[in-house]
Amino acid sequence: MTPFAALHQADTLLLLPNAWDHASAAALAAEGFPAIGTTSLGVAAAAGLPDGTGVTREVTVRLARQLGGQPYLLSVDAEDGFSEEPDDVAELARELAAAGAVGINMEDGLGSADLHAAKIAAVKAAVPDLFVNARTDTYWLAQGDALDTARRLDVYQQAGADGVFVPGLTDPTEIATLVKNLDVPLNLLYSPSGPPLTHFADLGVRRVSLGSLLYRRALGAVLDTVADIRAGRPIEGATPTYEDVQALSGQSSGS
Known part of the structure; x- marks a missing residue:
């Protein structure tokens, strides 16, 4: 069992925060998170792409090369693998692994379950x-619905998936049945309006991702801050110093 897989079997629930660049990943690592994922929305939006x-694909691999090999375990959100061809997705997996990633997240987008399973099998073979x-x-x-979800997840685990992800699922009874x-x-995906982490853990969930939440909150903080400045209000919330941010990348000059 790999160290990343072992985190999914630990006594405590794996909370996986999602970064969108080197600084956000380094800041999360400094808070002691042993594993960090990427958020496809954050990575895309930061690059001006949908x-x-x-x-x-290119910016995702580039970021993996920046983040791989750091003192945390990296899992990469790769949308649907950026291809309908399983062999192409397998090549992507090789590139991500070579960059230092230990995990990959791939979504079916409600396309063919058999095609998604073929991609999974190709990645595991590669x-x-x-x-x-x-x-x-x-x-x-x-x-x-619940039946379709269970059917798809069964196909994916039979194809070799190491874990399964059902964002949007919050009903305790359905979660417990699925587990x-x-x-x-x-x-599962954390939502401020959904169950707390302790409830997920009690239901048998092994990993909770934050998805794009941190990126969206960061954008919200930007807007809140500029609104406070315009209105003459004091700025609230944490503000890392220039030196704090520089330390995340090991640089010592600039403006």
Whole structure:
């Protein structure tokens, strides 16, 4: 079992924060998180590109090369693998693993479950130690039900997925039922309006991702700050110093 896989079997729930650049990842690592994921929305938006359209393969790999090999375990959000061809997705997995990633998150976007399974199988054949978190969008896109979700996840775990991800699923009864019928760890998405982490853990969930929440909150903090300045109000919240930010990248000059 790899160290990343072991985190999914630990006594405590794995909370996976999602970064969008080197500084955000370094800041999270400094807070003691042993594993950090990337957020496809944050990575795409930071590059001025749309999320979920398959156009961010290059920036995703580039970021993985920046973040790989750091003192934390890196899992990369790779949308649907950026290709409909399993062999192409397998090549992406090789590139990410070579960059230092230990995990990959791939979504089905409610496309063919068999095609998604073929991508999973191709990735596991190419890079057996890469943790594949197979996501289904039945709840995220509200285009499926509990039975369809269970069917898709069964196909994905049979194809070799190391974990499965169901963003948008929040109902405790459905979560508990799903956990009982899975052979691999269940990953859910945290929402400020959803269950607390302790409730997820009690239900048997092994991993909770923050997705794009941190990136969106960071943008919200920008807008709140400038609004306070315009209105003559004091600025609230944490503000890292120039030196703090410089320390994240090990640089010592600039403005």
